[in-house]
Amino acid sequence: MPTISGATWPDIPERFTPAKMDFGTRKIMNLDSLYSELTIKTGAKLALLVMDGLGDIAANGSDSCTPLEAAKTPNLDALTQTSAQGRMIPVAPGITPGSGPGHLALFGYDPLEFQVGRGVIEALGLGVELKAGDVCARANFATLNPKGIVTDRRAGRIATEVCEKLCAKLSAKVKKIGDVQVIIKPGKEHRFVVVFRGKGLEGPLTDADPNREGLPIPTVSPRDPKSAAQKKTAKLIADFYKEALPILAKEKPANGFLMRGIAHQPEIPTFEERYQLKPACLAVYPMYKGLAQLVGMDKIEGPQNIREQFERYVAEYDNYDFFFIHYKYTDKYGEDGNFEAKKKAIEEFDAALPILLEKKPDVLAITGDHYTPCAMKGHSWHPQPVLLTSAYSGSDKLERFTETGANMGSLGVFEAKFLMRQMQANAKMFDKFGA
């Protein structure tokens, strides 16, 4: 600190002599390793109930409301009396997540650190049992003219049965490329996925899709030009095209196909090793079972609706420490822009809730993976409301669980990836940090 001729400091504002501005790298503690070090097994039961796309906006001013506000939810209301509320940022401010990042964040994995390619998500959605390192691509049948120009990117939206037949034909003739196994699985209409299983494969690659008609199918190339594994995989895709296109040559209108979102399933630490909780997934749609499987959750098969899911939760209560229960319809009707149906889906969920509460878990979180506002007919970036209840959550003394209620909750606004840590804390699974 400068001294001025031994004088005392003036009472005018004086700038402190700055240290050199430090823009250098800093050692930053890996929070996951801290959490891991503090983790204690307590035998507590935790349940995460995801109402997909739950959040919504009051789109018509202050007299309008959201489906959650409009719905009659006596059971959620009762639960609110002993709960904390807050809002969760799915990925980062303004970022709208797909189902993959949305759920990875709910499972406590930073969705920016653990990125899962679109092909992987599609394959999971079609129920393919993936292994780490599998390279997956979304594909669809297309129509090519004799010069190889794409004239219809969806081959006239062929019927699902036609797609299934064509996939079976390709599967029968292209089982392997070199020593790489090829798995082809049909989806709806013109859509299918291709999975390549072998050693040393890696994504992401550029798309084999011109993204509009009037152009040929582009050759794929590595996103990272320095990656030998990506080069090898790009070559594999080219070889696959060489073998597969002639098989379709005489088909009409589906004499070609496009591939997008080509990426491999990344290595992800399992849920159980991360949290010391044995997890189970109770989902109806394959996509969510697949996402749960990505982090190593057991898939419990059978239940076809939310009542059956909750009943099964009760039946399996002793077999697991953690239950992920997924409810699709809030998202589905949000995507349709159907306010009434979304409201009713919430009411149906609420009506089934007492089944779960017969065996109330020690820690219960109810939330969405993202907003699906009816007015937007799609996912959005808005931080989703979350309700958390345990013996230690305290009560925020809110009357209901709603978007506006969540604004006043004690949990504040936090990143969705921390919900699991909040749940673990409420299960008393963390030792004290420091003395």
Next chain:
Amino acid sequence: MPTISGATWPDIPERFTPAKMDFGTRKIMNLDSLYSELTIKTGAKLALLVMDGLGDIAANGSDSCTPLEAAKTPNLDALTQTSAQGRMIPVAPGITPGSGPGHLALFGYDPLEFQVGRGVIEALGLGVELKAGDVCARANFATLNPKGIVTDRRAGRIATEVCEKLCAKLSAKVKKIGDVQVIIKPGKEHRFVVVFRGKGLEGPLTDADPNREGLPIPTVSPRDPKSAAQKKTAKLIADFYKEALPILAKEKPANGFLMRGIAHQPEIPTFEERYQLKPACLAVYPMYKGLAQLVGMDKIEGPQNIREQFERYVAEYDNYDFFFIHYKYTDKYGEDGNFEAKKKAIEEFDAALPILLEKKPDVLAITGDHYTPCAMKGHSWHPQPVLLTSAYSGSDKLERFTETGANMGSLGVFEAKFLMRQMQANAKMFDKFGA
């Protein structure tokens, strides 16, 4: 942008070909250096009032309340009219801090960057005046059988007077190991601390404690096998055992001792150099005096209760720029699970507040270092409420300072380590950043 076969790209919405995802190292600005650069001395007076373990949960639903809500606090209520409120995350979501990290965060030091070992905290708690580099260990007397096996880790919880006698005996005979000074200080019952003061010592080391009966005392070793200073310190501990154990050989039942949390007091930049504020600590309990001393605060000795602390604050007003005033009883009664006593402790604090307000500081913050919910009888992770008042805090127009009030405050939810920066800002101690 790539061209394919000479064709131009379409003008339909098209996903920009992403750059390779960059997970490489980034230069991250050290915020402390920015704050330092912007700091201006203004001569403002700042006071931080810590009601230890203040926060609490409404554990019995929405009709229940917290001690802070239940307490009659006319003076806090009046202060609230001109204050901002918010909540502070002590360390990270879900992490429960001990007193060390809790207070370091309040003093503006990232508790993950500045970690203080258990031995250091214990030594501070017993009033040892530590110097940077001192290696401290929590110790307790234990019973060994003739083969050196630990048969009672607490030596039958010997009386405090016995502990004091044994410590005096050890102190008298082991003043130095080589050129390293040894300081032994008794605690309650079987507990004591050992401080090693010399050059080139470093922790942390593994424990000289089998953590259960039926095993011998393990030899300590470096936590970082590459550290020569830790190796040297491990050798020192072994030498200390060689000298000290024979002195106790004929004692019953305390013929041995265990050592844990062996670590050195880290180098911590002083509070004054960090904030350009001359700080004083007004605490009653040694632990908090010690934590203040860690960052170089002056300890003002004498006051034994909150009225006396506030009176002394008034008397010392001209001598310091910053006052840390610590109030223990909110935490103490929270630990006891005694709701009524915690409520009364808050009322006692409130009743004394006008003494301080006679010389109202320019910036006043009132908060806790963490929650100590009565229902949990211990610290917890919940973000603690904070009240901040200055000529520039604005008013959040809340009726009272409570946990639920804090949910609606303009400060939002933020990391506790930023409270000091908020206080400095309210003292107009920061120049504008950028033009």
